[in-house]
Amino acid sequence: MNDVTLKLKPARRERLADVLYGQILEQITSGELVEGAKLPSEARICRDFQVSRPVVREALMRLQADGLVVSRQGIGTFVKSRPSSKLTDFAASADIASYLRAFEPRLALEAESAALAAMRRTKAQLIQIGEALAALETAFSRGESGWEEDFAFHLAVARAAGNELFPRLLEELRDILSGSMRMALGLTRHGSDDRRRRVLEEHRKIFAAISSQNADLARLYMRHHLTESRARITGSYGDL
Amino acid sequence: MNDVTLKLKPARRERLADVLYGQILEQITSGELVEGAKLPSEARICRDFQVSRPVVREALMRLQADGLVVSRQGIGTFVKSRPSSKLTDFAASADIASYLRAFEPRLALEAESAALAAMRRTKAQLIQIGEALAALETAFSRGESGWEEDFAFHLAVARAAGNELFPRLLEELRDILSGSMRMALGLTRHGSDDRRRRVLEEHRKIFAAISSQNADLARLYMRHHLTESRARITGSYGDL
Amino acid sequence: MNDVTLKLKPARRERLADVLYGQILEQITSGELVEGAKLPSEARICRDFQVSRPVVREALMRLQADGLVVSRQGIGTFVKSRPSSKLTDFAASADIASYLRAFEPRLALEAESAALAAMRRTKAQLIQIGEALAALETAFSRGESGWEEDFAFHLAVARAAGNELFPRLLEELRDILSGSMRMALGLTRHGSDDRRRRVLEEHRKIFAAISSQNADLARLYMRHHLTESRARITGSYGDL
Amino acid sequence: MNDVTLKLKPARRERLADVLYGQILEQITSGELVEGAKLPSEARICRDFQVSRPVVREALMRLQADGLVVSRQGIGTFVKSRPSSKLTDFAASADIASYLRAFEPRLALEAESAALAAMRRTKAQLIQIGEALAALETAFSRGESGWEEDFAFHLAVARAAGNELFPRLLEELRDILSGSMRMALGLTRHGSDDRRRRVLEEHRKIFAAISSQNADLARLYMRHHLTESRARITGSYGDL
Numbered sequence: 001m002n003d004v005t006l007k008l009k010p011a012r013r014e015r016l017a018d019v020l021y022g023q024i025l026e027q028i029t030s031g032e033l034v035e036g037a038k039l040p041s042e043a044r045i046c047r048d049f050q051v052s053r054p055v056v057r058e059a060l061m062r063l064q065a066d067g068l069v070v071s072r073q074g075i076g077t078f079v080k081s082r083p084s085s086k087l088t089d090f091a092a093s094a095d096i097a098s099y100l101r102a103f104e105p106r107l108a109l110e111a112e113s114a115a116l117a118a119m120r121r122t123k124a125q126l127i128q129i130g131e132a133l134a135a136l137e138t139a140f141s142r143g144e145s146g147w148e149e150d151f152a153f154h155l156a157v158a159r160a161a162g163n164e165l166f167p168r169l170l171e172e173l174r175d176i177l178s179g180s181m182r183m184a185l186g187l188t189r190h191g192s193d194d195r196r197r198r199v200l201e202e203h204r205k206i207f208a209a210i211s212s213q214n215a216d217l218a219r220l221y222m223r224h225h226l227t228e229s230r231a232r233i234t235g236s237y238g239d240l
Numbered sequence: 241m242n243d244v245t246l247k248l249k250p251a252r253r254e255r256l257a258d259v260l261y262g263q264i265l266e267q268i269t270s271g272e273l274v275e276g277a278k279l280p281s282e283a284r285i286c287r288d289f290q291v292s293r294p295v296v297r298e299a300l301m302r303l304q305a306d307g308l309v310v311s312r313q314g315i316g317t318f319v320k321s322r323p324s325s326k327l328t329d330f331a332a333s334a335d336i337a338s339y340l341r342a343f344e345p346r347l348a349l350e351a352e353s354a355a356l357a358a359m360r361r362t363k364a365q366l367i368q369i370g371e372a373l374a375a376l377e378t379a380f381s382r383g384e385s386g387w388e389e390d391f392a393f394h395l396a397v398a399r400a401a402g403n404e405l406f407p408r409l410l411e412e413l414r415d416i417l418s419g420s421m422r423m424a425l426g427l428t429r430h431g432s433d434d435r436r437r438r439v440l441e442e443h444r445k446i447f448a449a450i451s452s453q454n455a456d457l458a459r460l461y462m463r464h465h466l467t468e469s470r471a472r473i474t475g476s477y478g479d480l
Numbered sequence: 481m482n483d484v485t486l487k488l489k490p491a492r493r494e495r496l497a498d499v500l501y502g503q504i505l506e507q508i509t510s511g512e513l514v515e516g517a518k519l520p521s522e523a524r525i526c527r528d529f530q531v532s533r534p535v536v537r538e539a540l541m542r543l544q545a546d547g548l549v550v551s552r553q554g555i556g557t558f559v560k561s562r563p564s565s566k567l568t569d570f571a572a573s574a575d576i577a578s579y580l581r582a583f584e585p586r587l588a589l590e591a592e593s594a595a596l597a598a599m600r601r602t603k604a605q606l607i608q609i610g611e612a613l614a615a616l617e618t619a620f621s622r623g624e625s626g627w628e629e630d631f632a633f634h635l636a637v638a639r640a641a642g643n644e645l646f647p648r649l650l651e652e653l654r655d656i657l658s659g660s661m662r663m664a665l666g667l668t669r670h671g672s673d674d675r676r677r678r679v680l681e682e683h684r685k686i687f688a689a690i691s692s693q694n695a696d697l698a699r700l701y702m703r704h705h706l707t708e709s710r711a712r713i714t715g716s717y718g719d720l
Numbered sequence: 721m722n723d724v725t726l727k728l729k730p731a732r733r734e735r736l737a738d739v740l741y742g743q744i745l746e747q748i749t750s751g752e753l754v755e756g757a758k759l760p761s762e763a764r765i766c767r768d769f770q771v772s773r774p775v776v777r778e779a780l781m782r783l784q785a786d787g788l789v790v791s792r793q794g795i796g797t798f799v800k801s802r803p804s805s806k807l808t809d810f811a812a813s814a815d816i817a818s819y820l821r822a823f824e825p826r827l828a829l830e831a832e833s834a835a836l837a838a839m840r841r842t843k844a845q846l847i848q849i850g851e852a853l854a855a856l857e858t859a860f861s862r863g864e865s866g867w868e869e870d871f872a873f874h875l876a877v878a879r880a881a882g883n884e885l886f887p888r889l890l891e892e893l894r895d896i897l898s899g900s901m902r903m904a905l906g907l908t909r910h911g912s913d914d915r916r917r918r919v920l921e922e923h924r925k926i927f928a929a930i931s932s933q934n935a936d937l938a939r940l941y942m943r944h945h946l947t948e949s950r951a952r953i954t955g956s957y958g959d960l
Contacts, residue, residue: 166344
């Protein structure tokens with residue numbers, strides 16, 4: 001483990017922590033910061049990046065929550081795992097933190113709407129979910145990223161919840177979700193066959209649970225799918 | 241139990257099920273439909289209200305979910321409980337269904353943001369939540385409904401979740417929430433002392449759980465508070 | 481805040497952490513350790529109580545989880561709240577930690593069995609739950625602690641889950657639960673009218689949710705009831 | 721779809737519904753009852769099997785919950801999917817229902833103990849979980865069923881929850897769990913490589929979540945693992 005210098009460009013934007021997160025992430029994905037490397041101290045990052053301590057802590061906390069670095073009390077912060085070097089092909093590094101953050105409200109909202117959809121979906125709504133699933137499969141088989149089909153699937157589930165506020169809130173997140181899905185599925189398109197198979201299987205299980213009107217199962221599978229989607233982006237599981 | 245005629249004004253609006261819900265609700269709160277009274281058949285309501293069967297089913301399903309009517313397989317639908325006659329003083333009857341519906345995404349989003357707030361709140365954020373709580377107590381002691389203070393409290397919790405999407409989604413619901421809170425707290429203002437005491441206590445427990453950084457407890461208390469708020473509106477617990 | 485000496489009797493029993501917990505608890509409930517008092521250091525407690533560091537940490541962690549003390553990083557551990565002085569009238573101080581611990585598996589098992597009971601209970605099973613509830617009300621009105629009626633209520637819910645393993649596991653915990661309930665309801669019997677009213681109301685809501693076949697509501701109310709029961713014992717809410 | 725006769729041996733045992741469940745299951749796994757076949761009416765099964773209506777309903781309800789049959793209101797009950805014909809090689813047909821039932825309390829207890837283990841595990845406890853995982857991998861690579869290693873893994877997680885009641889309750893279920901695990905892993909041993917890979921991966925993720933002290937993740941992965949384990953037995957996913 002060797003202490004390294006972060007090459008940081010001073011920034012004066014609102015989302016400073018996101019930008020800092022992105023710059024550190026970029027150096028991890030590029031391999032400039034190798035696994036096991038020790039990051040500079042908080043004080044040092046503050047000075048180099050010309051931001052206050054809370055901004056640095058925020059960025060480091062998120063990097064740790066995303067499994068990219070690990071902090072050891074009183075010793076320092078170390079690079080833990082390296083996401084796919086292609087990550088920054090699909091999203092600007094300053095946006096990645098915000099894309100990952102979108103999973104938090106999604107987990108809450110979509111797990112609930114999946115459960116409600118299992119209880120309330122009409123036949124017509126179930127068919128729409130099934131059609132979105134088929135479209136996603138087709139997109140994958142054509143080598144497309146399928147992010148629009150993915151969004152359509154999740155929106156169809158939200159609509160089937162029988163409460164127009166669920167699709168409305170998802171639409172409110174459309175911009176950030178489309179960026180997030182483009183990034184996630186861009187990586188998947190360039191990943192292994194196994195990875196694509198998993199993504200489809202996760203969607204199929206959500207559909208099956210809603211179809212068989214099992215609310216607890218639908219909640220669990222949606223929650224699991226979103227958790228795995230996020231982990232695939234940060235590379236917590238290698239290529240999976 | 242006697243079969244009754246619903247006095248229905250034919251409607252041609254988008255949210256037909258809400259309007260139908262509101263008209264039936266109005267007749268229950270006014271006492272025209274007494275407890276135990278049997279509602280007309282679905283077919284009859286379709287004809288009188290001039291809407292399709294799915295609209296009627298939707299309205300009846302919501303009335304049942306709200307504990308106002310109960311369906312007995314093959315027998316019919318009966319009035320179960322009567323909300324406060326003051327309910328329609330605080331909201332247009334056609335809006336009540338939509339106000340109640342807002343609790344579903346709130347339960348999902350706010351339970352999660354309360355848990356995250358317990359894990360991530362800064363001291364400054366905790367103080368803001370505490371100030372909103374104090375303002376709500378003051379409003380109650382002055383005989384005000386306190387709905388703005390209530391909204392401020394929930395927004396402060398969402399902000400403390402450390403993810404700007406939580407407050408953003410709550411702001412997106414501001415219109416509907418302000419109507420919903422005005423209705424809920426309007427009823428509480430005219431309710432018993434015990435009712436006001438409970439509302440404050442529920443908020444205090446959320447604050448205490450976030451303060452002591454107990455995520456599971458914060459999630460439970462937020463979930464419980466919103467569930468009870470909804471039940472107080474539909475009158476499931478008498479004046480409580 | 482003054483540093484104090486803990487009067488500790490060296491112990492050589494298996495559940496050393498429980499015994500230590502009990503001795504500290506006793507000094508808090510008796511008032512020997514007042515609110516705000518600083519506990520001796522971990523090293524000091526190790527020496528005085530003649531146990532290893534992990535035992536001390538375990539006991540302090542539980543005291544903190546129970547809301548009785550609070551640790552401030554690098555400063556020390558302080559007495560936070562004082563449970564009813566009657567607590568040790570109803571249970572041996574060395575048993576209290578184990579009684580409180582019973583709430584953890586109960587929360588998991590009973591929240592699930594309440595949800596399943598809402599989905600599967602037969603009419604006969606619902607009647608049994610209702611009878612147990614009525615018996616609890618009668619016991620309270622007679623000034624009895626009602627712990628046997630309380631156990632019967634929870635067992636009736638477990639039986640209604642339609643899976644004989646739920647009542648079997650509750651029976652396995654019968655000894656520890658009867659001690660726990662005797663302590664909890666002993667305190668309630670000597671508490672305020674408001675406290676008894678709350679205990680009954682919590683049971684009534686569980687019954688109502690199971691009766692109306694609302695699984696999510698039954699899960700929430702059971703979880704809330706057990707959380708509040710535990711908090712009433714440790715005195716987190718004063719006399720409530 | 722053709723109506724069929726169930727060859728039923730009248731039974732006079734306590735767990736009548738389990739025995740009935742087992743006999744119908746046997747005829748589905750053996751192929752006597754093909755997919756799409758309509759089961760006899762409840763009344764007919766009562767007569768042939770010489771049991772009361774509640775017993776028949778109980779058995780059919782469980783078969784439906786397990787995804788083996790599907791009931792269509794007012795039409796009848798139909799065979800939906802066929803589990804592996806090897807299922808009855810690994811367990812007596814009358815025991816299968818009870819083995820499946822064990823997943824319900826396990827889901828509740830083990831999801832909670834996994835979450836607590838993530839928060840409280842000591843280093844030594846984490847090592848024990850890791851060793852149990854390694855032993856399971858070794859058993860799989862040797863072509864053994866590995867059920868003892870599986871039980872050891874789950875027990876190690878329960879022990880790491882820092883509350884001795886969790887392992888005690890798991891021990892209380894040891895008999896039923898060992899039968900259940902023998903059946904599940906017996907099927908897996910004769911299943912595809914992919915199936916074994918998944919079983920291991922599910923355990924690895926639980927370990928990783930506990931290792932990284934992420935309680936929500938540990939709870940989700942344990943819940944997901946047990947749900948998938950159950951689905952693999954009933955064959956809801958083909959050979960997976």
